[in-house]
Amino acid sequence: GEDVEQSLFLSVREGDSSVINCTYTDSSSTYLYWYKQEPGAGLQLLTYIFSNMDMKQDQRLTVLLNKKDKHLSLRIADTQTGDSAIYFCAESYGGSQGNLIFGKGTKLSVKP
Amino acid sequence: DGGITQSPKYLFRKEGQNVTLSCEQNLNHDAMYWYRQDPGQGLRLIYYSQIVNDFQKGDIAEGYSVSREKKESFPLTVTSAQKNPTAFYLCASSWQQGEKLFFGSGTQLSVL
Numbered sequence: 001g002e003d004v005e006q007s008l009f010l011s012v013r014e015g016d017s018s019v020i021n022c023t024y025t026d027s028s029s030t031y032l033y034w035y036k037q038e039p040g041a042g043l044q045l046l047t048y049i050f051s052n053m054d055m056k057q058d059q060r061l062t063v064l065l066n067k068k069d070k071h072l073s074l075r076i077a078d079t080q081t082g083d084s085a086i087y088f089c090a091e092s093y094g095g096s097q098g099n100l101i102f103g104k105g106t107k108l109s110v111k112p
Numbered sequence: 113d114g115g116i117t118q119s120p121k122y123l124f125r126k127e128g129q130n131v132t133l134s135c136e137q138n139l140n141h142d143a144m145y146w147y148r149q150d151p152g153q154g155l156r157l158i159y160y161s162q163i164v165n166d167f168q169k170g171d172i173a174e175g176y177s178v179s180r181e182k183k184e185s186f187p188l189t190v191t192s193a194q195k196n197p198t199a200f201y202l203c204a205s206s207w208q209q210g211e212k213l214f215f216g217s218g219t220q221l222s223v224l
Contacts, residue, residue, distance in 0.1 A: 040200075040220070043155075044215070092210045092211070092212075098210055099157060
């Protein structure tokens with residue numbers, strides 16, 4: 001069945017780059033998303049990529065998609081303490097074709 | 113400001129009691145969702161609704177009930193049949209099923 005996998009923890013130093021990885025199983029996914037959750041808050045949509053793209057850049061965020069390996073990554077450049085949060089990746093098939101499937105989330109800790 | 117409002121932020125339930133969590137959106141979205149989040153477990157789908165007066169069970173619907181009488185509102189009732197209700201509950205909406213989700217800020221439910 002469908003599954004989205006992420007490592008549970010990542011620790012980096014302030015100013016370094018963070019790379020959060022995600023693997024998914026369904027090659028027919030249409031969109032892949034990255035969400036950020038700060039403690040005690042809801043999920044905030046950070047960015048998303050359409051499945052026919054390889055890369056998307058948005059300020060400090062770079063999303064890379066390798067469809068052959070079903071691998072998605074989120075790179076955060078110049079990581080700040082405010083980036084400490086849980087990051088979820090999710091896949092979908094597009095409108096009216098089933099709900100988003102979420103990974104369990106990666107907790108990013110940024111040390112000063 | 114458009115968005116999703118969940119209330120209350122914190123809720124306490126006594127044994128044998130039903131409690132209702134509120135979710136209202138003014139984004140004109142057709143689809144609405146309820147997720148449960150336990151530490152380290154990621155998000156689990158409780159119920160979702162694609163249109164007014166219609167809703168479907170998600171992966172963990174037992175012990176919960178919902179209604180969708182208005183497009184803007186999707187309240188969740190945690191019944192006394194739910195034996196382990198302590199969790200963080202997240203409401204979300206999207207234009208239609210399978211598209212990117214917008215989340216509320218969550219309700220933390222605890223048992224007295």
